[in-house]
Amino acid sequence: MRQISASELKHYLDKASHPPLLLDVREPWEFQHCRIEGSQLMPMGNVRSEAPELDPDREIVVICHHGIRSFSVARFLENELGFTNVINLTGGVAAWAREVDRDMPTY
Numbered sequence: 649m650r651q652i653s654a655s656e657l658k659h660y661l662d663k664a665s666h667p668p669l670l671l672d673v674r675e676p677w678e679f680q681h682c683r684i685e686g687s688q689l690m691p692m693g694n695v696r697s698e699a700p701e702l703d704p705d706r707e708i709v710v711i712c713h714h715g716i717r718s719f720s721v722a723r724f725l726e727n728e729l730g731f732t733n734v735i736n737l738t739g740g741v742a743a744w745a746r747e748v749d750r751d752m753p754t755y
Contacts, residue, residue, distance in 0.1 A: 649722050650735045654743040657709060661686075668707035668735070673721045682753045684711060684744055692717050699729055707733045713755075715740045 652660070661667055670687035672679055679689045690698050692712070702708065708731065710718040715738045725731040737743070745752040 649719075649726055651738045652709065652735050653738055654747040657737060657744075658748045666707075668709045669702070670709050670711060671702075671721075672711045672741075673717050674712050674741075678713060678755070681755055682741055682745070684741060684749075687711060692721055695721050695724065699725060702731075704729065704731045705733065707735065709735045709737055711737045711740060713740045714742050 667686070670684055672683055672687040672689050673692040673695060674689075675691055676689065679687075683689075702725075708722075708725065710722040710725070712718040712721075715736060718740060719736045722734045722736045725734050739746075741752070742754065745754045
């Protein structure tokens with residue numbers, strides 16, 4: 649599985665003509681508190697049932713608080729569902745708040 653840092657993701661999003669799906673796997677209360685603009689919420693507990701709705705050919709960046717849940721979900725998408733274009737955001741939204749958007753609320 650590929651990994652990307654928050655600053656690398658910011659640079660990639662700024663340049664991308666076809667941006668990836670930003671799949672946030674945190675809980676709804678976390679997503680309401682802070683999120684990367686343009687991300688889509690799919691709580692980790694719902695991934696097994698909702699992931700078949702995702703386009704397996706689209707590039708997907710999986711996001712969570714610190715990068716642990718997102719790593720597990722990205723591995724599931726690759727190993728169990730056969731997705732081939734999955735990226736884990738290392739450090740999650742916490743890293744995004746430190747490296748990219750210092751005005752983002754943290755928790």
